[in-house]
Amino acid sequence: MSSAHSNTLAQESSINDNFSGPESRFECPICLAWLRDPVLTSCGHRFCRSCMDSWLERENPSCPIDNTKLEKGVDIFPDNFTRREISQQKTKCPNLVRGCLEELSPLDVETHLLTCQYKPPELPENEKLRCAFVEFGCEDKFEDEPELQRHLEQYIHKHLNLLSQAYSKFTINSPSTSAIAQQANFWDPPSKNDTSVSSNHDNVNGLLKALYEKAVLLEQKTREQDIIIANMSEQISSLNLSMSKMHLRYCNGCYLWYFNDFKNKINAMRNDSRIMHYSPGFYTAANGYRLCIRLNLSPKDPNYIAILIHVMKTEHDNALDWPFSGRLTITLVHPLQPFHNIKETMMTRPELDAFKKPVQDMNPKGFGYTEFALIEELFSQGYVENNHLLIKVQAQPV
Structure with a gap:
């Protein structure tokens, strides 16, 4: 198996590449997909109408790109020209590899996939x-x-x-049930004037009363222990979260991502090419750069997975050198045969937007391989173990 698709080089990629990939002028900066019902702001930026409406519901709304103050109904205008341009764009069905030759508007792909006769077969x-x-x-x-x-x-x-x-359907036919029911008031003290109660009856009542008191004590202790266990569980969860964050910050740029439920996630991405999966953010040093891994189907050939690296925002970005410069190594780890590991190393390119200082939580541009490995070979050659894929990334600033 080749380490990566021979015709695919490390390259910059947008977060929401569809099958044909939207041009930057047709891409919404908020959802990073094709513009739907595009609108234009007074500061000259385009967004989906629904994305912009949601964005403006925030306190002190401003443009996501340049932070210009915006007012709904005043600074937002329909962009009919861009709408016509998008409607004239044509892309091929993602099921092209299975024989579908349909060409349609990018905005109609999702509806078409619901009825496409070449969609993947259902599970047995x-x-x-x-x-x-x-x-x-x-x-x-x-x-x-x-x-x-x-x-x-x-x-x-x-x-x-x-x-x-x-x-x-279940019935309880215990012979002692009715007897216990008749003694429902066994914990009440007998009347002072009642002298007809036999000693045997007194013994039974005394025994039942003792058992009842014992049950009450045990129930009280159980509740106390439940409270103690709940508090301890909360403390353990908090400690585990802290340890997890510490691991991400002090991993020195070497992160192992266990991509779980691989088969179902691949099937979901085949049904919806916009689905993408991201790892937690990890650091090159305690106060270094923060990165994450992105996995999705290749926008060029959905039989391949794409693996890219995104730069993320930190609280100390002003103390770092930008653009990010260094060496990035991506490895698909074979669980049984290390010599079959798929390993690719690439150097960053400072002229690309992917390595500039992020202005939001994650830089929308990623850098990596859009056709890293063939999905069928990942299954057939044993890279997927217990339905998870292990991806290792090493980031070394220079």
């Missing part, structure tokens, strides 16, 4: 996920975990009814 019945309430009678099956989660959230009443029906 024996590989589909089953509902967690299958033992109580729910027979629904699902293609992936997000679909299963939506089912669980939408059909709560259905599952409660199944549980109720299952519970009604």
Whole structure:
């Protein structure tokens, strides 16, 4: 297996490259996808209408690009010229590799994929996920975990009814139940004038009263222990979070990303080419540059995965040298045969926007390989173990 696609070089890539990739003038700086119902600001920047409406709901709204103060209804105008330009753009269906020859507007790709006759086949019945309430009678099956989660959230009443029906099938026929019910007031003291109670009856009542008091004490201790355990769990979670953040800051630019649920995430990205996955941000030093890894399907060939690096904002960016300059190494780790690791090293290019000082939490431009490895070979040659892929990135500033 080649270490990376032979015709693919390290290159700069936008966050939301579609199958054909929008030009920068057709890309919304907020959602980083094709402009939908484009609007133009008084300071000369274009955005999707829905993205801009959401942005202006913030306190003291301003332009995301240059922080110019904006007022809804005054500084926002429809951009019909750009809308016509986008509608005239044509792109091929992402299922081109499976035989679909449709050419359509980029904004119509998502709708077309729902009915495309060349879309990937559904999973076999024996590989589909089953509902967690299958033992109580729910027979629904699902293609992936997000679909299963939506089912669980939408059909709560259905599952409660199944549980109720299952519970009604159980009956309790304990001979002591009625006797205990008759002694429901066993903890009440007997009347002072009642002299007809037998000693045997007194012994039973005394025993039941002692058992009841013991149960109350045990319940109280259980509640106290539950509170202690809850507090300890909260402290452990807080400690784990702190350790995780410490690991990201002191990893010295060497980060291991365990990309879990690989199969389902690949299927989801095939259905929606706009889906992208990002690693947590990691640092080249305690007060160094902050970077993250991005994985998505290649916009040129969806049979390949793309792996790129993004520069992220930190609280100490003013103390760093910009643009970021250094060496970046990306490695796909083979879990059993290290000599089969896929490793690529590239030097940063200071003239690219990808390495400039970020003005938002993450630089929207990434740098890396748009066709890093063939998905089919990742499965067939054992790179995917327990449905996760291990990606190692080393960043060394120079």
